[in-house]
Amino acid sequence: MEMNGAQLIVKLLERQGIKIIWGIPGGATLPLYDALYQSPIRHILTRHEQGAGFMAQGMARTTGKAAVCTATSGPGATNLITALADAHLDSVPMVAITGQVPTALMGTDAFQEVDTYGLTLPVTKHNFLVKAAADLLTVIPEAFRIAESGRPGPVVVDVPKDVQTQKVRFGQWPEPGVPGPVRWRDNGVLERMAQMIRQSKRPMFYVGGGVVASGGADLLRSASQKNGIPVVSTLMGLGAMAYDDPLFLGMLGMHGTPVANLAMARADLIIALGIRFDDRVTGKMEAFCADAAVIHVDVDESEIGKIRNASLGVCGDAATVLTKILPRMDTFTREGWHGEIASLKSPTPAAAEIKNPFHPSGIIRYIGNRAPEDAIVATDVGQHQMWTAQAYPVRHPRSLLMSGGLGTMGFGVPVAMGAAFANPHKKIVCITGDGSFLMNLQELATLAEHELNITIVLMDNGHLGLVRQQQEMFYSNHVFASKFTRSPDFSAIAQGFGIRAWDAGINGSNRSAIDEALAFQGPSLVVVPIDGTTNVYPMVPPGASNLEMIQEA
Amino acid sequence: MYDTIVELTVRNHPGVMSQITGLFARRNFNLEGILCRPEGDGGLSRMRLMIYTDERTEQLVKQLSKLYDVISVSIRQDRGPSRYRQLFEECWD
Incomplete structure (x- = not known):
C-alpha cells in the first residue's frame, strides 16, 4: 500500500473506530484536511480550537473512549492547551493531532511555528513529534493505547506538514491501539484489605473519578450494601452512587455536606477508591481523618503515598479491586455506625x-x-x-x-x-x-x-x-x-x-x-x-480543617 | 541529606531530556547532575541523575516510572556520588 502521511493518519483513525473529530483547519493541516475530505469521518468545524478540545472531552467523558480533536500549528495548538490541561487533571482520554511547520523550517521561527511538543509536554499524559510518515504506523495506535490505558489522559501527536505529504509504502495495517491489560499483583493485599475492613468499626468509602472511569459504580453499591459501608464522594466521583442512595452521604470537602465531613472525621478506616487527596477535598491535610487507617486503591501507583501515607496501598483500578474484594467481604449491617452518622445529620x-x-x-x-x-x-x-x-x-x-x-x-x-x-x-x-x-x-x-x-x-x-x-x-x-x-x-x-x-x-x-x-x-x-450576593454554603476556608465549616452568612 | 544516583533507561530521541527535566521542574524535585549516553544502536539511552535524597525520592521514582519514554528506573546504591563527582571533575579538566 502507498499513501501519504495525512491519508495514513485518517485511515488509522478510521480503523481505530473514530466516527467524528472536532477541529479548525489551517496552513499546517491542509494535507490532513484533504485526506479527511475523502473520509467517512465526520468533521465538526468549531469556532475556536479550545471548543474543539472540550467537545472531544464531552464525548470522552460520557463514553470513556478516547475522542479526537485537531488544530493547526502555532495559535491552533496554543488554543488547544487549556482543554488538554483540563483533560490531564481529570484523567480524560483524548488524542489531539496538531499540524506543525515543515521539518526544514522547524526552529527558524517560521510563520505559525510554536514548540507544540515543549508546550504540551507538561499538560499531557504523553506527546509525540512525528519525524517520518512511516512512524505514524506505530504512533497513532500507540497514542490511543496510552490515552485509554491505566489512568486515562490526553495524548498529542504533532505532525509537520512535510510528514503529512510524505509518501509511505507498507505491507500491512497495524492493529488498532487498545487499552493495555489491567496491572494487578495480589501480594496478599486483598487478604490484608479484607482483614482491615473486618476489624473496622467505622469504615467509610471515599470515592472519586477512578470509580467512574473504571466502570465500578455498580460494584461500589454492592460492596457498600453488603458490608454496610457509607460512601462519600469527591466532585469527580459524583454519579458513582445515586444522590438519594441511603448509604450515600454526599460530597465531602470545601463545599461538601456537613455529614460527609463530620462522618469522615469519626471514621476509623478510610477506603479511598480512585481519589488523589486533592486539597479542595481534604482541607488541612494534617487534620483530615487524622486517626483513621487508610486503604488507598488507585490505578496510578504514584498517587499512593503522594499526599497521605496509606496504611495499605493497593495498586489497581477501582472496579478490579472491588470485584476481587467483594467475595471476601462479610455481610454486615453496622447499625451502631449508621446510628452515629444519623445523629450527625442535623437540618442544615x-x-x-x-x-x-x-x-x-x-x-x-x-x-x-x-x-x-x-x-x-x-x-x-x-x-x-x-x-x-x-x-x-x-x-x-x-x-x-x-x-x-x-x-x-x-x-x-x-x-x-x-x-x-x-x-x-x-x-x-x-x-x-x-x-x-x-x-x-x-x-x-x-x-x-x-x-x-x-x-x-x-x-x-x-x-x-x-x-x-x-x-x-x-x-x-x-x-x-x-x-x-x-x-x-x-x-x-x-x-x-x-x-x-x-x-x-x-x-x-x-x-x-x-x-x-x-x-x-x-x-x-x-x-x-439570581441574587448577586448569595454565597455557597457550607464553606471550609482554604487551608482550614474540614470541621471548620462555615454554614451560613 | 545523602546523595542518590537514579539510573534510567530511556527511549533516545531529541525530546527525551525535556521529558525528564520537565518532570523535575513541574513537580518541584531537585536535580543536581545528569550523565547521559546512547546505548547499543542508539535507540535507547542510559541516564544517571544525581539527586539529594529526601522523603520524596520514592515519589520521584514512581513519577519517573510513569513516563512513556522511561523504560526502567533504579536507584544505584553501588555507584556512590563520589564516583559521580570524580567523573565530573575529569570531564571539566
Whole structure:
C-alpha cells in the first residue's frame, strides 16, 4: 500500500473506530484536511480550537473512549492547551493531532511555528513529534493505547506538514491501539484489605473519578450494601452512587455536606477508591481523618503515598479491586455506625436551600427533577457548579460533567456539545454562569449549526460569584474586579446565533420558562437572573480543617 | 541529606531530556547532575541523575516510572556520588 502521511493518519483513525473529530483547519493541516475530505469521518468545524478540545472531552467523558480533536500549528495548538490541561487533571482520554511547520523550517521561527511538543509536554499524559510518515504506523495506535490505558489522559501527536505529504509504502495495517491489560499483583493485599475492613468499626468509602472511569459504580453499591459501608464522594466521583442512595452521604470537602465531613472525621478506616487527596477535598491535610487507617486503591501507583501515607496501598483500578474484594467481604449491617452518622445529620442551611424554590440550589434541583431521568448535565465553573454538585439529583455515572481539577471557566457549553454529539438521543443540560458563559460563547454558532438537543441554563448573578464570595468572607469584603458593571442581553445574544431563549424571571419565578426551554427539542437558553450576593454554603476556608465549616452568612 | 544516583533507561530521541527535566521542574524535585549516553544502536539511552535524597525520592521514582519514554528506573546504591563527582571533575579538566 502507498499513501501519504495525512491519508495514513485518517485511515488509522478510521480503523481505530473514530466516527467524528472536532477541529479548525489551517496552513499546517491542509494535507490532513484533504485526506479527511475523502473520509467517512465526520468533521465538526468549531469556532475556536479550545471548543474543539472540550467537545472531544464531552464525548470522552460520557463514553470513556478516547475522542479526537485537531488544530493547526502555532495559535491552533496554543488554543488547544487549556482543554488538554483540563483533560490531564481529570484523567480524560483524548488524542489531539496538531499540524506543525515543515521539518526544514522547524526552529527558524517560521510563520505559525510554536514548540507544540515543549508546550504540551507538561499538560499531557504523553506527546509525540512525528519525524517520518512511516512512524505514524506505530504512533497513532500507540497514542490511543496510552490515552485509554491505566489512568486515562490526553495524548498529542504533532505532525509537520512535510510528514503529512510524505509518501509511505507498507505491507500491512497495524492493529488498532487498545487499552493495555489491567496491572494487578495480589501480594496478599486483598487478604490484608479484607482483614482491615473486618476489624473496622467505622469504615467509610471515599470515592472519586477512578470509580467512574473504571466502570465500578455498580460494584461500589454492592460492596457498600453488603458490608454496610457509607460512601462519600469527591466532585469527580459524583454519579458513582445515586444522590438519594441511603448509604450515600454526599460530597465531602470545601463545599461538601456537613455529614460527609463530620462522618469522615469519626471514621476509623478510610477506603479511598480512585481519589488523589486533592486539597479542595481534604482541607488541612494534617487534620483530615487524622486517626483513621487508610486503604488507598488507585490505578496510578504514584498517587499512593503522594499526599497521605496509606496504611495499605493497593495498586489497581477501582472496579478490579472491588470485584476481587467483594467475595471476601462479610455481610454486615453496622447499625451502631449508621446510628452515629444519623445523629450527625442535623437540618442544615444548605439542605434548606435545596427545598427553597427561589434559591439557586432549589432552582437546580427543580431542573434536575424536570429533566429526563437519563439527561446528562454539564456545568461551567463557579458558584453554579458548586450548587449543582450539591443539589442536582445525579443518578448515573458519567452523567455529570465538570471541570474538577483545572476548574476551567468556558468548559460547559462545548463539553455539553461533545456529550450531545456522542449521545444524540439524550437531553443535555448545561448549567452555566454569566462569567463562564462568555468564555466560549463563539461555540453557540456551532451549536445552532448542528441543532443539538441542549438546554443552557444561565444563572446570571452579574458577578464572578465564587471570587466575590471569597473576597467577602476572607478579604474584608474588598469586592474588587469580580462585579460586572454592565452585562449583555443574553437572550438577544442567543437569538442572534439563532438559538431560542427564555427568561425565567428573578430567581426563576417564571417556572414555565424553564419548563418550556427544557421541553424544547434543540438548542435553547434560559436565563435565570439570581441574587448577586448569595454565597455557597457550607464553606471550609482554604487551608482550614474540614470541621471548620462555615454554614451560613 | 545523602546523595542518590537514579539510573534510567530511556527511549533516545531529541525530546527525551525535556521529558525528564520537565518532570523535575513541574513537580518541584531537585536535580543536581545528569550523565547521559546512547546505548547499543542508539535507540535507547542510559541516564544517571544525581539527586539529594529526601522523603520524596520514592515519589520521584514512581513519577519517573510513569513516563512513556522511561523504560526502567533504579536507584544505584553501588555507584556512590563520589564516583559521580570524580567523573565530573575529569570531564571539566
